[in-house]
Amino acid sequence: MSAPARPESIALLEKFVAALAARGLVTEQEIAERQASTDRASPEIGARMVARAWRDDEYRRLLLSNGAAAAEQMGVSMTGAPPLGVLEDRPGLHHLVVCTLCSCYPRAVLGYPPHWYKSFEYRARAVREPRAVLAEWGTVLPPATQIRVVDSTADYRWMVLPMRPAGTEGWSEDQLAAIVTRDVLVGVALPRLPVTAAAE
């Protein structure tokens, strides 16, 4: 679990906010607004980008050449955000994203990074034993599939464009977006068809 903040840290935060507020540098309203806008970003945005790319070759080309522009097309403001790179999975090639140094993550299109993405274990192991890490998510790739692990940095953020699963021909963008989870966009999981659809 991510440990709760210690009392001394909570006290430090209160003093810090008071010192900034006393100088007119932040207000409670600004904090609340910023928090609300950060809360609005979620993996559903990245999922819609993938779903659209699966159906629209022109958008796919834009997504792969300029992820930030592709995000802007979905109504996301990328002002001040670092460039967004998109890694295209292919038969025999799977991508996995990590930030070994800290927690860099394409927050504009995926929201807050989950705790595990920031954990020491994930940061250390994703580049050393990626298959073992993927297996913890139930993701087992054929031995012949190459895994390319990509390190997100302060200056460049990455997300994965997975392969569109067989059996999704004719699906709408909404249907496709629903199988693209945050874990899929980071590369620890693959899109999975709902049981009912797979059985049809």
Added chain:
Amino acid sequence: MSDAPAPAIHDLGGASRYRCSPVERDEAPPDDFGKRVDAIRQILAQKGFMTVDELRRGIESIPEAEYFALSYYERWLTSISKLMVEKGVIPPEELR
């Protein structure tokens, strides 16, 4: 092995000490403390008081024992509060 210096504390890529330690799948969103620190960090960046590289430098210079003892957003708060003092934005005594 080479004569390369030991990696800095934050440089965890491939670190042997975590080999085979399962990744704890905590799905809880950041708590109020974390979200508040995160929001303040964004506001200070937007207003030009700090950059993401300064945030990193502040986190990466936390002494090793403290680095591993603090939670994620406690490390951020440590960094940004020290930065604002270093830059003379706020006086250190107001944080004591």
